[in-house]
Amino acid sequence: MNCFNHPEKHAVGICKACQRGLCPDCAADLGHGLACKERHEQEVSALHSIVDQSRRIHSVTPRTRNAAPFFYGFMGLVFAGYGLFERGSMINLSSVMGMGFIAFAIYIYIYNKKIYAAQV
Ligand SMILES: [Zn+2]
Ligand SMILES: [Zn+2]
Known part of the structure; x- marks a missing residue:
């Protein structure tokens, strides 16, 4: 050439x-x-x-990948805890939202794990 x-x-x-x-x-x-x-x-x-x-x-991502699930899990505990202790039951908006957050956190955690396991 x-x-x-x-x-x-x-x-x-x-x-x-x-x-x-x-x-x-x-x-x-x-x-x-x-x-x-x-x-x-x-x-x-x-x-x-x-x-x-x-x-x-x-x-950098693999090191920070658990930040989001940790955050949502924490929010979930706060909401669920607030609903449980303030209202005395799990059947209220706050607790249900908390459970939703925790479920979402678990979902992200598993999803992230799958992605990075496939990459490494
Ligand atoms: Zn050129
Ligand atoms: Zn030339």
Whole structure:
């Protein structure tokens, strides 16, 4: 393959944005890939930072995955406890909402577990 801008020169790589062949004069080495000099440098940098960001979010998620079920479970206990101790029974709006929260928390917890078990 030859350079897109200089058909007589051999390409050393391909621009990540437009997939064209680039010779050393046309290629900008961004450290993580090549880009057309002064044409696609910004696009390729942006592309890289998006990929990098999603990778970082992904690696953090497993550690925080139990935050949501924990939160809903806690809310559920507060509501159910309030209904039980203030009204003396589980048959009231507060307790029913609490049970709903707890069921939801268990559902998220199991759902998360399945997803991350499949990934790891
Ligand atoms: Zn390009
Ligand atoms: Zn060139």
